[in-house]
């Protein structure tokens with residue numbers, strides 16, 4: 158017997174200017190696995206949005222589409238520009254994507270080289286690159302770590318440097334994949350404070366519902382390659398049926 | 409687990425630590441070439457080279473023991489050269505019987521053998537000093553500036569970065585193997601050699617796949633930050649006057665070594 | 672010991688400078704070709720792939736398995752790297768591994784690094800890949816068996832080259848170094864072969880696409896089979912010759928001017944201000960003079976630059 162789920166409407170925060178628009182995005186991996194079918198969402202200037210959903214829901218896959226690392230069917234627009242092959246470099250400097258494992262994100266021997274990688278590849282001048290590295294490290298409060306070796310850092314430090322590696326590109330949208338995974342309580346607290354203070358639009362995938370409750374006014378729930386709910390976090394966290402249906406827990 | 413056993417850099421606030429890495433690389437290589445050029449039994453040359461080494465060591469504030477301890481590394485290889493003791497014609501200095509051979513150590517052979525060891529011993533100490541006073545990423549920059557092809561220096565930089573991550577993985581794999589192959593004390597555990605080799609090979613295969621997939625994720629992280637096939641780097645080093653003077657000084661000393669070695 | 676140096680990493684001091692330079696020239700030429708080939712044929716993904724693979728080979732060399740009597744088998748990796756990455760990329764990866772071992776760990780010298788790269792990186796990759804490539808359309812079992820032989824032969828080839836270099840440098844007698852190196856490496860090669868085969872079997876089972884058509888592994892042309900076969904043939908032919916009549920070879924080398932019967936080493940390039948190849952001639956004195964002038968000129972130049980450069984601020 159086919160079951161139809163009624164998609165419940167949640168209220169959304171006020172919006173002033175779109176930073177990101179995704180429309181009807183479909184994607185299958187080369188092995189045939191259908192990871193996204195028909196994802197649509199919109200992010201507004203200054204939004205801080207949590208992206209939640211069970212393992213395998215397609216969160217990471219969606220994020221890889223936001224700056225064109227994966228190309229599915231459908232539309233991705235960043236700051237009004239439709240993502241195409243030609244404006245890829247421009248889009249990539251606007252969308253700062255931080256991957257789940259900081260060991261993959263930090264691929265250079267030293268912190269400085271890693272934070273400088275983005276600005277250098279945007280073609281900025283040497284002074285500008287250096288200035289950006291300094292201000293990005295300042296923003297994540299890691300200025301003292303400029304000349305450290307990446308492999309000497311703790312997980313929490315690596316995560317903060319990983320965020321600096323994209324902040325140095327001055328993105329208009331920060332996309333973080335599970336930033337709090339693997340952190341001890343203190344490092345997690347530091348990260349939360351950091352994310353709260355960053356004056357930038359962000360989309361953050363996480364399994365950490367406490368983090369969602371504390372930090373993000375808006376939440377998007379994904380499951381099986383689809384957006385199943387999108388609205389104010391307080392409303393979504395109250396909907397126990399929704400949470401249970403998608404393997405989430407109320408914090 | 410953090411794997412720091414591979415770090416060779418030794419932080420100190422010394423003249424040598426502040427020297428431009430290019431200078432250090434070039435002088436090290438010239439020094440080693442010079443040792444190789446010194447004829448056998450060039451005792452004055454060897455002595456002078458050693459004095460230079462001690463001087464460099466003093467400028468590093470690491471202490472003589474630091475390099476001395478580590479310099480024994482190449483010693484096992486001396487076995488390879490042992491035959492020159494007997495094979496080079498000269499006046500016999502020592503004769504003995506070993507297993508089924510009558511062996512005669514000649515004076516020329518002895519000079520040759522000791523010369524090889526001294527050359528190796530001096531050279532390896534300078535190489536030890538080089539990495540002790542230069543952070544490896546700076547060494548990579550130096551190679552870049554000395555016209556080593558970018559693709560090689562880039563591979564070396566990645567190798568250095570992921571050395572630590574992947575050896576961590578190896579140790580996790582090894583520990584997991586140990587945990588599963590508990591044996592009754594005194595007996596050898598786990599099947600024959602072939603079986604053990606197969607387990608080791610599977611570990612290598614597994615490590616390969618993980619590394620392969622990791623390289624994909626790293627590629628994504630690079631692309632996300634604007635990489636499109638060409639790598640850009642900044643030059644963080646600038647030659648100062650002390651760097652030039654140090655190079656000139658070292659070259660003079662090494663040249664004098666060569667002359668002394670020929671008297 | 673975590674990191675066990677193999678008897679094939681030659682330290683500085685053990686090779687004559689002429690041999691070191693000769694090996695550097697060959698290695699640099701091959702590396703140059705490898706760079707231009709990889710630049711041409713491989714995508715931008717290749718850089719992180721080769722980088723992480725170099726770390727993989729380095730780490731995989733630490734995987735060991737007990738053999739007998741406290742000895743253990745482990746991997747050098749030249750054949751494996753070339754088989755999974757293709758010959759040129761495999762060579763670059765091995766070059767980086769050997770460079771880091773020499774630079775960072777003094778496992779192998781710096782000036783002799785050209786020889787170490789040649790022995791352990793380039794030749795192992797060529798033999799390993801070549802023989803494996805020859806089995807392109809064969810069933811899996813055959814490919815694995817040949818890969819094992821190729822891995823073993825790759826180590827033997829490296830050991831052979833290593834002993835020849837030591838011999839030509841006047842560091843060892845061929846009659847001793849050759850059987851010793853080959854004997855030890857016949858065993859080491861077995862470990863190499865076993866690990867290489869089971870690693871490949873594992874990869875074939877879990878990710879056959881990485882070794883199939885269109886993969887990096889298949890990127891080498893079919894002429895590699897000839898290269899690998901030829902080198903292997905030389906090793907196989909040379910070995911009995913060297914063991915049966917090392918003195919004969921020594922005589923040949925002396926006659927051809929490679930070695931000087933050890934009396935005066937071939938690395939005396941400027942003994943007593945004369946150049947050995949040129950003899951006690953006026954020319955020789957002139958060359959020695961030019962070397963002196965170059966050194967003095969260089970020193971003056973450096974001091975000049977030093978005076979001009981910004982002082983230690």
Ligand SMILES: Nc1ncnc2c1ncn2[C@@H]1O[C@H](COP(=O)(O)OP(=O)(O)OP(=O)(O)O)[C@@H](O)[C@H]1O
Nearest residue numbers: 186187188190192211212213214215216217218219
């Ligand atoms: N490279 C790939 N090839 C094939 N399938 C993949 C690949 N990467 C992910 N998938 C599949 O796509 C689906 C979505 O994966 P994705 O990583 O986007 O999920 P996720 O929501 O990020 O999960 P998690 O919370 O575990 O990180 C999963 O079923 C996964 O198995």
Ligand SMILES: [Mg+2]
Nearest residue numbers: 216217218334
């Ligand atoms: Mg994910």
